[in-house]
Amino acid sequence: MLTRADLAKYPFLSEAAEYVRELGLSIDELSAPEFGLVLDRAERRLEEALSKGRVSGDVSNESAEILSFPVSNLILSLVGEERARRRFALAESKRAYGLLRQEDPEKLEYIASTTFAWKVKRLDVKLGRRFYDFALSLPDFLRNSVHLREPRWNLPNRVLDHGFVYVTRDEAARLMEEEVRTKILERSGRSPDEVPKLLGSVVERAKGLVIKWLGVPTKYELPKVPLPEAMPPCVRHIIDSLDEGKNVQHMGRFTLASFLLNIGTGEEDVVKLFKPATDFSERMTRYQVEHIGGKRGGRTKYTCPMCTTLKTHGVCFKPDEICETIRNPLSYYKAKSRTLTNEGPKREPN
Ligand code: SF4
Incomplete structure (x- = not known):
């Protein structure tokens, strides 16, 4: 069902993690010249997330795209900055949403049911002016819509049918964005005991980026004179x-x-x-x-x-x-x- 191009688009998928595992690469091997692009892309992913709040959707180099994602996560976990982790998870999930909303319903259903273990059914229903592609189990809907503020996510505004909530294709992609964000946050929180030698300077650079784009954490204080x-x-x-x-x-x-x-x-x-x-x-x-x-x-x-x-x-x-x-x-x-x-x-x- 999923191609290598899909793994490059969605490197948070379990299939992508499996692909990386099968390559059996160690961190030290990333210093080899052929992996220079992977490290570059991993750093660029972080900088894009910190500076713009969005990671670009360019998937022209599939291998670098798949491999750089876990490397970015590793760097972040070594940096140990909660604000940066949250920003990265948000930026990557926005990227995922931009790509997911263009997918056909079969692929969305596959990703939702395998990687996210959602209970989801295909629909082909038009009610009023809305076309519903999916019915999503109530717990899956609630878990992912709880932080969404627009009124359309409130349950009284939804079509509910025997414990399933009708959603359009775009809404399914939006809810998946939330799921991606949670998954990435979980992943970047696991930190190895020590910084691998190869990544020492990369981690220092990443710490500099965090200060540059997010500032030094300070107490909640206002300047004394209005500016x-x-x-x-x-x-x-x-x-x-x-x-x-x-x-x-x-x-x-x-x-x-x-x-x-x-x-x-x-x-x-x-x-x-x-x-x-x-x-x-x-x-x-x-x-x-x-x-x-x-x-x-x-x-x-x-x-x-x-x-x-x-x-x-x-x-x-x-x-x-x-x-x-x-x-x-x-x-x-x-x-x-x-x-x-x-x-x-x-x-x-x-
Ligand atoms: S600070 Fe003002 S301009 Fe900036 S996001 Fe908030 S409301 Fe908008």
Whole structure:
């Protein structure tokens, strides 16, 4: 059912692991010139994951593609950085999703039932405008959809038939992405006792990449003085829109005020920023800013909404590379201000 090209596309499959085992290669043999491409690709896989959050789907060199995957995992387990492991697992699973969604249903069913041991049945059912290719057992569906936020993954929005949930082909691929992520995380957590000699410099380089792209782990601290240059794109966009006299909706205004108050901006300065708004009322604005700052009403100081909420409300604007590594505009601000000031990079205690 699976060709070598498939193993190159899906190197997390048990068949790919078997293929590597049968070659009987030791780590030391990777130093041979003919395996130079494997080590290169293994490092590139890591750098792509850390820098872009996505591993490229190029499978032109099948052997290097199959062999480099376990090598990347080994390097990561030797680096021992939880943030890097998670980022790599996510990037590889996104790559898998991009390829899986193009496969025919037979191949998806095969991978789902063999590698993932899903209970899955083929369907050929059209309900409304949706065409369902599969029915997936409820536990398999729930295990893999639990972290997916879109309403379509909520069980009340699904077709459920005798313990099986109907899914489209694309949805099956998306759920497989989750399964791939979990599998890779499990795999990269197993660390050998010592760093093989050949990989010493590779592991050091990988540690450098982690610092370069994810930063030094620090305590959760904000700079004492607000740093306008460290503001995330969404907040800068709200400020620009207000300056240009454009209408900013409630969620945008709430985000701006809560963000600024949380990074230590004074209430007067926050109020001033809203002045260019066409419907500006100083009294109302001051009241609302004080309310968000916890001086009025229930006296709760509000924090800035999460990026997922801001995306839903159309407040997220041109997210950049840092945005891929954070979940809240305040975390963006912390990450960027660290880079800009080079301050406070204290390592977290192990
Ligand atoms: S990802 Fe988050 S921080 Fe970045 S622009 Fe979107 S909402 Fe703002």
